[in-house]
Amino acid sequence: MTQTQASPSYHERLWPTPALLGVLLLLIPAVTLVVTPIDKTLALPVAILLYLIIAGTLVLLSPTITVRDGMLTAGRARIPVEFLGDVESLGADALRTAIGPGLDARTHLVIRGWIHRGVRIAITDPQDPAPSWILTTRHPERLAKALGKS
Known part of the structure; x- marks a missing residue:
């Protein structure tokens, strides 16, 4: 397809x-x-x-997360899928830890407090200062599959 x-x-x-x-x-x-x-x-x-x-x-002001034509867009930020590494699905507890005590201050966040699941996506671009993106999503598995990382 x-x-x-x-x-x-x-x-x-x-x-x-x-x-x-x-x-x-x-x-x-x-x-x-x-x-x-x-x-x-x-x-x-x-x-x-x-x-x-x-x-x-x-x-x-609700942001969107879109994967289209080899590009991940989360809110206003965009990154080519080729620069994405492993995608880790985060449940409620793992998400709380990831955006709390386990957060690297350079991480790009697109989170909403009313969504209690998400993903952490490693960034492989050496030029990008962010080591990863953390996105809240209601469908972490579908997002990982769309990124080709399932």
């Missing part, structure tokens, strides 16, 4: 979860309580507007 520029071999948008957007609904009563002493008529509209701004920002 041949790949065309129109069809990536992997594409994922790191959307916020419905649970996160649901929890953010708690902003509405909280903001309403804070604004009510100032102006009762504006309290609820301000609270709803603030929720919509925050939820909309999370949705609009």
